[in-house]
Amino acid sequence: AQTIHQWPVAEIKAVGSPLSLGCTIKGKSSPNLYWYWQATGGTLQQLFYSITVGQVESVVQLNLSASRPKDDQFILSTEKLLLSHSGFYLCAWSLLWASQNTLYFGAGTRLSVL
Amino acid sequence: AQSVTQPDARVTVSEGASLQLRCKYSYSATPYLFWYVQYPRQGLQLLLKYYSGDPVVQGVNGFEAEFSKSNSSFHLRKASVHWSDSAVYFCAVSNYGNEKITFGAGTKLTIKP
Known part of the structure; x- marks a missing residue:
């Protein structure tokens, strides 16, 4: 069975500090990977997606970057956090095109920027 | 551009x-439509999805949704709700061969005892 693990579960960070969030998918070879951001009480905003190792497409940047260093790993990062980065970050995977397939979400990372 | 409107922020x-x-979408071609549910402090889970064929699609836990091209709608229904159905429900739309999925603002469902 496929599992998706996000880390950390929660973070409290200062404005201007760096950030790195991670996501690992086990039990699925070459999945498509996605990062979503959800403001408190808000909808989901797709940030990045990746269909293969080393390739990441940006949908909305929000002063964040993403990388896929391994087939099963997706990293979201920034060198300088803004207050507006607070929210809930969700990693997801799908088979082939997300438009046709189910997105499987991780449990998310809650980020508070102070 | 595709868009999704969920007109009810809260339903009890x-x-x-x-x-x-309720879910209304805006897209020029035939869309791919989804309903996801989010329980507190968790990620989203798929309830059901529609691509083509019978406009009424069945999902998990007794949920179903009906696609209407004429009304540009994809409403979610359940005959009898349970307290465990309390959650936030998101409607989403995408198009073929595209990695971009647009989510609605969500509807928070509260079940009264």
């Missing part, structure tokens, strides 16, 4: 009553 229903959550 008594346990055992029927439910309809």
Whole structure:
């Protein structure tokens, strides 16, 4: 069975500090990977997606970057956090095109920027 | 550009009553439509999806949704809700061969005992 693990579960960070969030998918070879951001009480905003190792497409940047260093790993990062980065970050995977397939979400990372 | 509107931010229903959550989409071609549910402090889970064929699609836990091209809608229904159905429900739309999925603002469902 496929599992998706996000880390950390929660973070409290200062404005201007760096950030790195991670996501690992086990039990699925070459999945498509996605990062979503959800403001408190808000909808989901797709940030990045990746269909293969080393390739990441940006949908909305929000002063964040993403990388896929391994087939099963997706990293979201920034060198300088803004207050507006607070929210809930969700990693997801799908088979082939997300438009046709189910997105499987991780449990998310809650980020508070102070 | 594709868009999704969920006109009801909050819905409260008594346990055992029927439910309809509304979703309107905007897209020029035939869309791919989804309903996801998010329980507190968790990621989203798929309830059901529609691509083509029978406009009424069945999902998990007794949920179903009906696609209407003429009304550009994809409303979610359940005949009898349970307290465990309390959650936030998201409607989403995408198009073929595209990695971009657009989510609605979500509807928070509260079940009264």
